Structures are given as C-alpha cells and as structure tokens.
Amino acid sequence: MALLEIDNLNRHFGGLHAVNNVSFSVEQGMIKAVIGPNGAGKTTLFNLIAGNLPANSGTVNFNSTKINGRKPYQIARLGISRTYQNIKLFHGMTALENVMLGRHIRSKAGFMAGMLNLPWTWPEEKQIKDRSMEYLDLLGVADCADIEVSNLAFGQQRGVEFARALATEPTLLLLDEPAAGLNIYETAEIGRLISKIRESGITILLVEHDMSLVMDISDEIVVLSFGEKIAEDLPHNIQQNEEVIRIYLGYEDV
C-alpha cells in the first residue's frame, strides 16, 4: 500500500475542469514531483489533498484511510503538512511563534490550563519553544526568531513557512513551489534540505517550476496539463517524453 493514493480525482470551477480524473500514488519515503504549466491544476490538487477544497468526485487515501471530505485540521492531525505557493504566515506574530504553531498538534495544554498558566504547562511550553528554534535553525533563519514575520525578507519568510510545516512532524509534506522567488544559491540550498528531510523519513510531494531542481531531487514525476495527468515516470524518462517537451516548448526550458 502506498502512503498516498489519489484515485480518479475531479474538481471543476464552473466550466473549468481544473483537476480531471487524476490518479497516482506516492510511496512511503519518496520525493515525488508534480509539474506542469501555469494553470495546470497543481495547486488545486494540493488543496484537494489537504482538504481546503472539496473534490467533485474521486478519492484521496492516506495511510489506507479515505481523507477527502475531512476538514483540513483533521487531515493535518493525520500527518499531512503543507506550504503555500503564496506564502501564508501568521502576521502579527514572530517567526518563532509562527513555527510554534507547527507544534500545536504535538502538544496539549488546553484553554483553562493556559489561562491559569498552570505549572505543568511550563515544560511543554519550553519544549515547544526549543523544538521550534531547532526548526528555524535547520532552515537557517534562527536569527529571525523574534522578528514579526511581515518584516522579514521573502526568502526568510519561505524559510519560516517551511520550518512551520516541518514542526508538525508530518508523515507527508506538500511543498507548493518551495523555490519560487529564490536565487540559485538559495534554490540549491532548498534542494539539499529537501533531500535531507526525506532521509529523515518524511515523504514529500512537491510542485516546482525549477526543472533542474525537480530533476535533481525527485524519484518520480507526474506531469499535469489542463488538469489531466499526461505522464508519470522517472525523471530521465520525463526529460525525453515527447508530449512533455511539446507542452513545455515556448513555456520554459526543460
């Protein structure tokens, strides 16, 4: 059984068939990339998996349980975490506090315990903080810890968002264009980091336009075009796939 199984998934927006009968699966421990031109339906696919959008038909199975129809927070608790193409940080909170939210499902102090500041919540709170610092450190943004996130540079915001997603200790990590807007050094750094995360046992599903990054790090690639899956193969086969090359011609160098 694969970790994530997507079966005949469909989503329409009015007359637009944004995700058209897409099926594929992601094996435990792999890095799988989803590529395709702008508007191909990649982000929509992520939203369907994470529960942000309901599917019109089809199923998403995670760990052999059907997860579509569940609420995003329930899906998160099952072990799926994500980052967004257009970064979604908690404004008005510091970088550290943002990442601390990632520890939410890994801690349990409740409403009353928090309000009364009960002593037993202190060790947990300290642990949340320490772990979050480690994730900030891993992403190289530990020095931003106490800065309100709106005041961070773009690359730093990406790092904080990535750290936040990791802090949930997910089984499956969905990354929507993690290298968008980064320079070549930062992109290479992100690539190394993604490989390292996979080595720690986390499965990764990745949407990315940077082809050299995708070819470098992914084990398998799914190609979407106008909502349909047109290819699914190993990276070097995708590079030679006639149809993929045709779709990408005039769009971006493969």
Added chain:
Amino acid sequence: MDLWKRYIPVLFLLALVVAVQLITHFTETSYYLTQLTMSAYYSVVVIGLCVLMGYGGQISLGHAGFFAIGGYLAGALTTHSLLPIKSHGLVAFLHKIGLLVASKDLYGGDLLTVEPWAACIVAVFTAGIIALAIGGPVLKLKGHYLAMATLGFGIIIFRIALASAYFGEADGISGVPSFKLLPGLEVSGSFGARVLNYYIAWMVVIMGIILLLNLIHSRVGRALRSIHGAEEAANAMGVNTARYKLYIFVLSAVFAALAGVLVTHYNGGIGPSEAGVMKSVRYVAIVAVGGMANLWGALIMGIVLNFLSLRGVFGSYDDAVFGVILIVIMLFAPEGILNINPWQRLKSLFSLLAAKPGENTTE
C-alpha cells in the same frame, strides 16, 4: 524569564491603583473613586472584547447584550421576591439548601430572593450558554455579516429588556441589594464602602487581565492569534479554528456578563440603556482606539474614555463621541492611537483620495 515581562506591567498597574486612591484621599477628591470603579468594571467588558477582536479576529456588536444578560439576571433574581410562590417545590428546595435569602424591602415588607452568589453564577452561566448557542452558527459568518448578526442579537436583548415586565421595562430594575463576595467584602454603592469597592473593582480587572495575558501567551492563545493572521494556514496546522473562535466568543461573553453583574450590584440597579446598541459600539470603539490586538491599550482606553464619559465631559454628545472615535480610528489609525504615525497615515489617506477611480492604490 518571560513571565516577568508579562507580569511587571501588572505590578505597575497595582501600584498605580493604590497611588490614585491615596492621591484622592489626600486631595479630598475621593468622589472620583465612584467613576473609577465604574470604569474598571466597564473595562472588564473591553478587555474581554479585545481578546475576541484583536487576537481572535472576530467582531461583536452585541457585547452590551451579554453585559445586560448578566446585569439583568443578577438584578432580577436578587430583587424579585419569591414569597408568593414560596410553597412551590423548587423554591422550597432552594430555600432549604440556602440559596435564597430573606430580607426586607424599603417599606419593611418581607422579601425572599436569590442569594447574590447563586444569582451571579446563574447570570454568568446563562450568558455563556447563550454565547455558545448563538456562537456556533454566527461565527461561521465573516466581516460585515458577523457584525450584523451580533448587532441583531444585541437589539433582541435590548428589546426584551424594554418589553418585559420582569425586567422592569423602560425603568429597569432598582433596589438591587449588595453582593457579599466574602465576609467583609461587599460590592455595594453605599457611601462608606467607596474605597473598598474601588479596590474590589480593580482586583477584578487585575485578575481578568492576568488571565487574559496568560491566555494569549499560551498554546491556545497562539492558535487564536494565528486564526486572525491566516485562518487557512491555522487550519493546516491542525487548529480547529471554528472551536477556538467559539471558545473565545464565550469567554468574552462571560467577561461582559460578569461585569454586568458587578455593575448592577454596585449601582443598585440596571436600566435598558446598558443593553443599547450604542453601548456595544462604545466597547468596539474603545478596543479599536486601544489598538485592537493590545490588551493594555484596550484597558487604558477603557479606563480613560469611560471615566471621561462618566464625568460627563462629552455632555449630551456622549454616544456621538464614541461613534466619531470609531470612524476616525478606522480612517486614520487602524492600529489604534497608541501606535500610530499620524503623518504617514495622512499622506496615505490623501494618496487614496487623489487616486483616480479604478486605479489600484497600494499603501
């Protein structure tokens, strides 16, 4: 530790409270204490609302309604005599377990009423339950719709207070007895208890603010703030945003209701104006001036503005002043007046006005 940073302002507040009392004592201006006590109670509503609005990101234009539920229920239960239905099984039972007290009215007639502690618990609990009941559906609404739904709730409570004989119609309830919190500690408006009541009110404020400060710095508080920051991402972190929004709504309603109970005992009564929509607008305006996500700002503004209002500084324009404050804040200082850069705000406002229709303006 961080904890110190959190509580040092509380110690300052405590010192200030004592200092003000001493000053009024030595300058023989202790009549100010009455308004300061009232302002303190109103500020309890304000800080509760501040957490809902500023940290939870939900607006409520119905908080005077919750205040009124607290005040009216406590008032009615502790004044309306149960003697005529004394033989009713439930009344007899309550009497037996000591939840009813016998007293005399102004003309020496016998009264049998609910003990203030029991009434307080019933009143606050009822407000909490009502918040829970309406919060579920109402908090699914966003922005204007949420504002309108809570406004509607406030109007309903106001109309009920005005229409019901039990709640005294246009006259409201008077003759509410004092509330003995502990032996020797009594919420009452009697002249001799002025200093004591000033301290009681401020202790309530201080306890309230400590609880709320703890909350916003806790795991649940972070989750609440994250909803305000980006609800979708909060959900993706496993935060059940709907549930937390409901919690904080109920909590702020409970704060408002408790303030209502205490003010009613302090004043010896409550009238329909306390339930009015303009009161709700006033609370929202104060939170906005204080800077939304700023508990201390809300508290300071709550004290200052309520004090000025109670002193009659705004004259018959009282309600209008708070309406104007709200508009001005929204236009010039959405961040509150304690952290604005007025010059920059003015410039951006002009550029907004100068922009041609349809043109995108960025601030």
